[in-house]
Amino acid sequence: MMNQNFNYIANLLQYKRQETSLVKIGSVYMGSGHPILIQSMTDTDSNDTKSTVNQIIRIIDAGADLVRVTVQGIREAENLKNIRNELDIRGYHQPICADIHFNPSAAEIAIQNVEKVRINPGNFYDKRAVFIKVNYTDEEYRLELKKIEERFVPFIRSCKERGIALRIGANQGSLSDRIMSRYGDTPAGIVESVMEFLRICLAEDYHNIVISIKSSNTRTMVYTVRLMNHRMRLDQMNYPFHIGVTEAGEGEDGRIKSAVGSGALLADGIGDTIRVSLTEDPADEIPFARKLVAVFNGRESHTSITAPLIAQTNPFEYERRSNRPVHDIGGKNPVVVIANLNNYRLDEIKTISSGTEPEYFYDGKQILDRTGKEYPVITLQEYLYNDFYSSQLRFVRVNKAEYDIFKEQNPETLEKLKRERKMVMIMESNNLNSFAELRAFFMEMDAHICKIPVILHRFYKKNSYEDLLVAACTDLGGLFIDGYGDGIMISNEGNIGYNELKNLSFGILQASRMRVTKTEFISCPGCGRTLFDLRETVAEIKRNFSHLKNLKIGVMGCVVNGPGEMGDVDYGYVGAGKGTINLYKGQKLIQRHVDAEHAVGELKKLIKESGEWKEPKK
Numbered sequence: 001m002m003n004q005n006f007n008y009i010a011n012l013l014q015y016k017r018q019e020t021s022l023v024k025i026g027s028v029y030m031g032s033g034h035p036i037l038i039q040s041m042t043d044t045d046s047n048d049t050k051s052t053v054n055q056i057i058r059i060i061d062a063g064a065d066l067v068r069v070t071v072q073g074i075r076e077a078e079n080l081k082n083i084r085n086e087l088d089i090r091g092y093h094q095p096i097c098a099d100i101h102f103n104p105s106a107a108e109i110a111i112q113n114v115e116k117v118r119i120n121p122g123n124f125y126d127k128r129a130v131f132i133k134v135n136y137t138d139e140e141y142r143l144e145l146k147k148i149e150e151r152f153v154p155f156i157r158s159c160k161e162r163g164i165a166l167r168i169g170a171n172q173g174s175l176s177d178r179i180m181s182r183y184g185d186t187p188a189g190i191v192e193s194v195m196e197f198l199r200i201c202l203a204e205d206y207h208n209i210v211i212s213i214k215s216s217n218t219r220t221m222v223y224t225v226r227l228m229n230h231r232m233r234l235d236q237m238n239y240p241f242h243i244g245v246t247e248a249g250e251g252e253d254g255r256i257k258s259a260v261g262s263g264a265l266l267a268d269g270i271g272d273t274i275r276v277s278l279t280e281d282p283a284d285e286i287p288f289a290r291k292l293v294a295v296f297n298g299r300e301s302h303t304s305i306t307a308p309l310i311a312q313t314n315p316f317e318y319e320r321r322s323n324r325p326v327h328d329i330g331g332k333n334p335v336v337v338i339a340n341l342n343n344y345r346l347d348e349i350k351t352i353s354s355g356t357e358p359e360y361f362y363d364g365k366q367i368l369d370r371t372g373k374e375y376p377v378i379t380l381q382e383y384l385y386n387d388f389y390s391s392q393l394r395f396v397r398v399n400k401a402e403y404d405i406f407k408e409q410n411p412e413t414l415e416k417l418k419r420e421r422k423m424v425m426i427m428e429s430n431n432l433n434s435f436a437e438l439r440a441f442f443m444e445m446d447a448h449i450c451k452i453p454v455i456l457h458r459f460y461k462k463n464s465y466e467d468l469l470v471a472a473c474t475d476l477g478g479l480f481i482d483g484y485g486d487g488i489m490i491s492n493e494g495n496i497g498y499n500e501l502k503n504l505s506f507g508i509l510q511a512s513r514m515r516v517t518k519t520e521f522i523s524c525p526g527c528g529r530t531l532f533d534l535r536e537t538v539a540e541i542k543r544n545f546s547h548l549k550n551l552k553i554g555v556m557g558c559v560v561n562g563p564g565e566m567g568d569v570d571y572g573y574v575g576a577g578k579g580t581i582n583l584y585k586g587q588k589l590i591q592r593h594v595d596a597e598h599a600v601g602e603l604k605k606l607i608k609e610s611g612e613w614k615e616p617k618k
Contacts (some may be wrong), residue, residue: 002306003128005290006230006312006314007233007234007236008227008230008268008316009117009269009270009549010437011311012268012312012436012440013079013305013306013436013439013440014302014304014305015267015296015299015300015436016269016300017033017269017300018229018238018268018269018270019032019033019238020032020238020239020240020241020272021206021207021238021239021240021271022034022254023043023209023210024165024208025066025095025115025165026094026095026115026162027093027095027115028066028115028164029212030097030210030240030272030273030367031210031239031272031297032238032415034615036266036271036272036273036274036293037274038064038065038274038286038289038290038293039064039065039066039067039068039097039242039274039275040064040067040068040275040276040282040283040285040286040289041067041068041069041070041099041275041282041502041523042055042056042059042060042067042068042069042070042282042426042525042527043055043526043527043528043530044081044528045236045314045528046069046070046072046080046278046528047079048351048535049079049082049083049086050086052069052528053083053086053090053368054085055095055283056083056087056092057090057092057281057283058136058281058282058283059283059286060092060094060175062283062284062286062287063290064094064288065094065097066094066095066115066116066273067097068097068098068099068118068275069083069097069098069099069114069528070099070527070528071098071099071100071107071110072101072103072106072528072529073103073106074103074105074109076106076375076528077098077106077107077110077113079112080098080109080114081112081113083096083113083151084096084113084114085500095115095116096113096114096115097115097116097117097118097165097167098111098113098114098116098118098121099118099122099354099527100117100118100120100124101120101174102123104119104125104155107124107263108115108155108158109120111158111159111164112162112165113348115164115165115429116164116165116166116210116211117159117164117165117166117167117169118166118167119166119167119393120170120171121168121170121176121193121194121196121197121276122170122174122175122176122193122253123153123174123176124146124152124178125148126144126148126153126176126177126179135181136181136182137176139580140212141178141254142483145176145196145496147436148196148197149200149201149209152197152200153200153204155204156200156204157206157528157582159201159206160204160205160206162206162224162360163329164208165208165209165210165212166206166208166209166210167197167199167210167212168194168197168201168209168210168212169211169212169213169214169241170190170194170212170213170214170241170454171213171214171215171246171450172190172213172214172215172221172224172448173215173216174215175189176193178382179192179193181558187223187224187316187317188227190213190215190224190228191213191227191228191231194213195231196238196256198211198237202237203457204313207239207385207486207510208382209239210239210240210241210243210272210273211228211232211239211240211245212241212242213225213228214244214246214569215245215246216245216246216247216248216263216522216554217289217513218245218257218264218477218481218511218513219318219481219512219569220248221245221261221271221377222264222265222478222481223315223316223318224444224601225243225265225269225270225319226265226268226270226296226315226316226534227316228241229241230316230544231316234327236591239246239263239271240273241270241271241272241530242260242271242272242273242274242275243265243266243271243273243274243466244258244261244269244274244275244276244277245257245258245261245276246277246508246524247522247524247525247554247556248261248276248277248278249278249279249521249522249523250279250280250424250523250535250538251277251280251468252507253385253507253510253511253521254276254277254278254279254280255278255288255466255509256473256504256511257275257511258276258288258292259292259469259470259474259511260279260474260477260479260480260508260512261481261511262274262276262292262297262509263470263473263474263477263478264474264477264478264481266296266474267296267435267436267477267478269473271543272526274292274293275448275597276288276289276292277460277524277525278524278525279525279538280525280535282525286594288466288470291466291470292474295449295470295474295589296474298432299432299433299469301432301600302431302432302436303401303431303432305431305433305436305437305440306404306440307440307441307442307443307447308444309447309448310440310443310444310447311443311445311447312471313355313442313446313483315482316521318481318482318483318513319370320483321442321446321481321483321485321486322420322483323451323453323454323486324451325423325453326393326421326423326452327393327476328359328421329349329453329455329486329487330424330452330453331453331539332487333481333485333486334406334515335480335485335487335488335509335514336358336359336360336486336487336488337356337358337359337360337459337487337488337489337502337505337506337509338358338359338361338455338487338488338489339358339361339362339498339501339502339505340362340364340489340490340491340498340501341361341362341487342498342501343364344374345496346361346363346368349361349498351496352499353447353498353499354499354503354583355506356503356517357370358502358505360487362377362489362491363446365377367395375392375393375395376392376394376395377394377395377397377426378394378396378397379395379396379397380396380397380398380402380403380406380413383396383423384410384412384413385414391422392422392479393422393423394422394423394424395423395424395425395426396423396424396425396426396457397425397426397428398427398428398455398561399429400428400429400431400440401428401429401430401431401437402509403441403575408489414448414450417453418448418449420452422452422484423452424453424455424487425453425454425455426454426455426456426457426489427455427456427457428458428459428502429440429458429459429475434475435474435475435476435478435479436460438456438475438476438479438484439479439482439484441454442454442479452484452554453485453486454485454487455485455487455489456476456479456480456485456487456488456489457488457489457490458471458472458475458476458489458491458599459491459492459493459495460472460490460492460493461492461493461494462489462492462494462496463494463495463496465479465496465500466491466493468490468494468496468501468504469504472490472504472508473508473511476488476508477511477512480508480509480512480514481512481513481544482546485514488505488508488509490504508516509510516549516550516562517549518546519545519546519548519551519552519553520549520551520552520553521538521541521552521553521554521555522552522553522569523538523554523555523556524555524556524557526557527557527558528558529575530557531558531575531577531578531579532557532579532581532596534555537555538555539556540600541573541600541603543606544600545607546602547614547616547617548607548612548613548614550568550569550612551571551612552568552569552570553569553570553571553572554569554571554572554573555572556572556573557575558573558574558575560561569586570585570612571583571584571585571586571603572584572585572586572587572604573599573603576592576593577593578591579596580594581593581596581599582597583602583603583606585600585606585610590606591606593605
């Protein structure tokens with residue numbers, strides 16, 4: 001891979017878990033070839049020892065390797081001793097991580113009673129961000145960093161002395177005003193906020209460190225983790241990564257979003273521990289997280305993938321692959337969905353279909369549009385030597401391995417593809433590492449400036465919808481995050497219905513930010529800071545606003561995850577205190593301390609006043 005443009009992983013076309021340094025967390029080890037650890041976080045009151053311990057045990061019994069606990073202040077930090085003691089009495093010795101925001105004093109107490117502590121560089125020593133433009137001169141900026149160092153060094157030394165692991169966990173939505181003033185709300189700013197703390201740790205020869213960078217935006221999360229990995233590699237660092245999509249939501253949408261975002265990183269071998277953040281009972285996160293990690297087991301043995309000439313897209317920012325539109329596919333057109341009819345007729349499907357209607361359908365022989373007009377599907381050999389359809393839109397269906405052999409035997413293939421104006425390719429892969437094999441195809445096309453639109457197709461044999469979801473999201477999601485693909489088609493031989501297959505396609509496009517077809521709800525999983533019934537509130541907000549398909553609405557349990565974590569939402573509903581809610585338009589606070597009983601109605605009123613309300617169809 002001498003011609004690789006970026007060095008965020010060793011090889012873009014070969015799956016291998018990234019080599020990272022060893023981190024000791026109590027009796028558990030992370031990184032350095034150890035299995036990927038699964039974790040979750042409690043949502044109980046951390047002062048309530050009994051309920052917190054009971055929930056930790058449920059999470060561990062579900063299969064978690066470690067559990068994180070909210071630590072708001074001194075009382076909660078001191079109660080960690082009681083939680084740790086009770087867990088040990090009951091035979092649960094798995095490590096506990098204290099989650100700290102805004103309160104270094106609480107962290108100093110917490111490390112006496114837990115095996116790991118998480119700090120957020122955006123608010124650990126810096127002032128809480130108020131999202132205003134602050135201009136720092138170079139000297140002022142340097143002095144602020146010096147103040148951080150003076151306070152951070154004693155804490156690092158205490159961690160080192162006690163053998164405590166430190167997670168430096170940056171969130172897109174909780175950068176300090178100091179970082180925002182210089183870098184803005186960007187991947188570069190998120191990375192620098194971590195690097196500032198890492199440099200201090202390095203100076204103190206402290207390395208028991210885990211890095212995490214999270215966002216509710218899958219693109220931002222993936223690009224920023226890649227950039228962080230790139231920066232560390234340049235500086236000869238290889239700390240393990242905690243990965244996850246924060247505020248993913250709940251149900252199927254939350255699982256798709258997590259599998260697309262985290263799967264894109266796991267597919268590149270990045271990630272040593274994972275959390276799937278769902279607005280559900282924390283124990284419910286564990287089985288799905290384990291399934292997500294398991295899909296990569298054995299992938300190292302995949303068939304070799306090669307590309308004779310490659311051009312890599314920028315892995316740190318989004319740019320859709322440039323191509324020449326054919327009909328309504330490719331170019332600047334929305335990414336299309338082709339639904340497999342699965343032996344149904346088109347007229348039959350229309351009677352059972354629910355949700356967004358796809359643009360095209362595949363009946364096993366040809367492609368049909370919504371009106372029933374037929375378009376031929378031909379082989380690559382027919383395309384080159386016996387193309388009776390050259391004057392019309394047609395689809396060439398080919399497997400990547402077969403394409404490589406055919407192109408080698410028929411070098412003129414590529415030249416014909418480059419001149420093509422009326423063909424769309426349906427590209428498939430049976431490689432165990434189909435993500436990298438399909439990526440290799442696009443890299444080759446771009447290197448040769450071949451502008452044909454491409455439909456990504458994967459065929460599965462699954463009887464479990466969740467198994468299919470994990471496989472499809474991890475195979476295809478990362479490609480769409482990188483701007484590859486002008487359409488998606490998922491086929492399956494098994495007990496999974498037409499609507500589930502079709503809606504999964506739309507879900508992958510929405511999660512990868514390639515196409516929005518329904519309201520996006522960004523909701524945190526809840527923690528000990530949450531002072532209202534988060535799950536019921538999310539359900540109520542969905543009942544009232546799901547028809548507003550053009551909007552992103554954030555539902556946050558508290559101000560810690562509030563304004564910032566809703567980085568790109570249109571409207572926000574944030575817990576402000578017991579029984580009160582703050583309402584936001586974007587990141588602008590509109591109403592403060594609204595009575596929770598009236599907050600949904602006030603949110604509806606705010607959307608109406610902003611001219612974005614539509615009455616739901618009856």
